[in-house]
Amino acid sequence: MPPEPTHDERLAEFEARIARGEKIEPGDWMPDRYRQQLIRMISQHAHSEIVGMLPEGAWIGHAPSLRRKLILIAKVQDEAGHGQYLYHAAESLGAERQDLIDALLSGKAKYSNIFNYPTLTWADVGMIGWLVDGAAIKNQTMLTGASYGPYSRAMVRICAEETFHYKQGKEMVSLYAQGTPRQRKMAQDALDRWWWPSLMMFGPPDDDSPNSAVLMRWGIKLRSNDTLRQEFIDEIVPELHAAGLRIPDTDLRYDTDSGHWRTGPIDWDEFWRVIQGGGPMNRERLRARREAHDDGLWVREAMAAYASRLAVTSDQ
Amino acid sequence: MDTQWPRWEVFKQDRPDKPYEAVGTVHAPDAEVALLNARDVFVRRPECHSLWVTPEAAVVRLTAEELAAQPAWLDESPGNAAADEIYHLFCRNNFRRSMVAVTYVGQVVAASPADAMRQAVQRQHADDTVLWWVVADSALTRSNDDDIASMFEPALEKTYRDQSTYRGRIFEGRRRGGTVKEVPGS
Numbered sequence: 001m002p003p004e005p006t007h008d009e010r011l012a013e014f015e016a017r018i019a020r021g022e023k024i025e026p027g028d029w030m031p032d033r034y035r036q037q038l039i040r041m042i043s044q045h046a047h048s049e050i051v052g053m054l055p056e057g058a059w060i061g062h063a064p065s066l067r068r069k070l071i072l073i074a075k076v077q078d079e080a081g082h083g084q085y086l087y088h089a090a091e092s093l094g095a096e097r098q099d100l101i102d103a104l105l106s107g108k109a110k111y112s113n114i115f116n117y118p119t120l121t122w123a124d125v126g127m128i129g130w131l132v133d134g135a136a137i138k139n140q141t142m143l144t145g146a147s148y149g150p151y152s153r154a155m156v157r158i159c160a161e162e163t164f165h166y167k168q169g170k171e172m173v174s175l176y177a178q179g180t181p182r183q184r185k186m187a188q189d190a191l192d193r194w195w196w197p198s199l200m201m202f203g204p205p206d207d208d209s210p211n212s213a214v215l216m217r218w219g220i221k222l223r224s225n226d227t228l229r230q231e232f233i234d235e236i237v238p239e240l241h242a243a244g245l246r247i248p249d250t251d252l253r254y255d256t257d258s259g260h261w262r263t264g265p266i267d268w269d270e271f272w273r274v275i276q277g278g279g280p281m282n283r284e285r286l287r288a289r290r291e292a293h294d295d296g297l298w299v300r301e302a303m304a305a306y307a308s309r310l311a312v313t314s315d316q
Numbered sequence: 317m318d319t320q321w322p323r324w325e326v327f328k329q330d331r332p333d334k335p336y337e338a339v340g341t342v343h344a345p346d347a348e349v350a351l352l353n354a355r356d357v358f359v360r361r362p363e364c365h366s367l368w369v370t371p372e373a374a375v376v377r378l379t380a381e382e383l384a385a386q387p388a389w390l391d392e393s394p395g396n397a398a399a400d401e402i403y404h405l406f407c408r409n410n411f412r413r414s415m416v417a418v419t420y421v422g423q424v425v426a427a428s429p430a431d432a433m434r435q436a437v438q439r440q441h442a443d444d445t446v447l448w449w450v451v452a453d454s455a456l457t458r459s460n461d462d463d464i465a466s467m468f469e470p471a472l473e474k475t476y477r478d479q480s481t482y483r484g485r486i487f488e489g490r491r492r493g494g495t496v497k498e499v500p501g502s
């Protein structure tokens with residue numbers, strides 16, 4: 001028998017595997033910190049999908065047509081599915097879904113800041129699809145290349161569905177932006193409120209992002225927050241302009257030298273205030289999640305009781 | 317009492333001529349509910365012809381890294397007279413991006429899960445095979461043909477879930493090299 005490799009030898013081989021573009025699979029050796037960072041990232045991501053159902057779900061009963069209602073229900077169902085794909089990836093690392101959900105419901109776990117803002121009008125539903133799902137696609141497309149196999153696979157599955165979310169939002173808002181004066185006003189108002197929070201979705205600026213170096217070396221994060229944010233801005237600004245909307249940033253300008261759109265400064269104080277619980281909807285989101293969880297308890301109990309009776313009968 | 321229920325591994329077959337693929341897991345109190353949850357989680361869109369579910373613990377797994385550390389899996393073993401159980405074999409042959417973990421490659425008759433895995437490894441052993449899964453046939457619960465109309469066909473009509481439905485002037489600009497070509501006011 002060859003001698004057991006040391007921790008450093010294993011770490012070197014692990015990093016070499018990632019550098020070669022191999023995927024780490026459940027059962028393979030991995031550093032504890034890799035496992036912990038992945039569970040933290042993946043569960044936050046899962047929680048975001050689940051909490052993300054709330055702002056849009058609130059409008060299902062108020063959709064202006066059957067077609068829009070079917071689209072919205074389908075999108076919200078997709079987000080529930082995305083949550084499950086991601087909890088599955090975290091479970092493959094040894095996490096228990098119950099513990100992850102408990103951490104969400106107790107307020108210990110984080111989820112995407114964007115969902116702590118309210119959906120005040122119907123146009124917000126479309127604007128979320130266009131901007132929020134549009135921004136999420138950038139991050140998720142990057143993560144399809146993540147070094148951990150189950151996370152990468154969940155991302156590929158999610159990205160295939162997200163394009164529908166983005167397109168239905170873009171279609172809806174573009175129609176309103178060229179519609180009646182009231183529709184145009186509603187579309188512009190939605191953009192005014194969602195523009196800056198959408199840019200914040202990519203996370204703090206690179207010089208304020210402490211975990212990034214090791215996450216990049218281990219292939220969990222492949223591109224920096226600011227890189228992804230700039231790419232999103234460069235794509236979405238011409239789209240919004242083409243729809244006839246005005247972006248709420250007086251500093252916004254096209255830099256011909258670099259070929260990039262440059263925005264004014266992002267209000268990071270607001271970002272940190274909302275993350276720490278000071279957003280308009282933080283309390284309401286958790287209240288709604290807890291209520292849904294508690295209201296579903298009798299269903300889970302009834303199904304468990306039925307399953308245990310089934311087990312007894314089939315033993316006889 | 318609260319519970320998240322046990323996990324069930326889900327295998328999906330898109331069309332009768334396609335192999336089953338491991339798409340992920342669901343939580344459910346029993347196999348029947350596992351099939352229903354698998355439908356909701358993995359068949360919101362076409363295509364699906366059939367689903368298999370099995371308790372997550374019933375799947376025996378091996379990775380290429382584990383095989384390298386335990387090469388005894390590759391030792392030829394004499395034919396086992398006691399072999400009488402059917403096992404299904406699934407593999408993954410590359411690290412390419414995809415949404416499935418492993419794909420069905422065939423079945424063997426084996427005396428135990430370990431025996432089935434040994435046969436799987438010997439049968440599917442190339443440098444590029446990175447994952448092997450085996451599942452006893454008796455541990456599987458399957459949807460049947462009668463379920464297709466109620467469980468899978470409704471997804472066919474939900475074309476609004478398909479991104480290609482969203483066409484027209486505003487989508488004509490295609491993303492190229494990180495920019496979107498759209499003429500203002502066109």
Ligand SMILES: [Fe+2]
Nearest residue numbers: 049078079082
């Ligand atoms: Fe999603």
Ligand SMILES: [Fe+2]
Nearest residue numbers: 079133162165
């Ligand atoms: Fe989405």
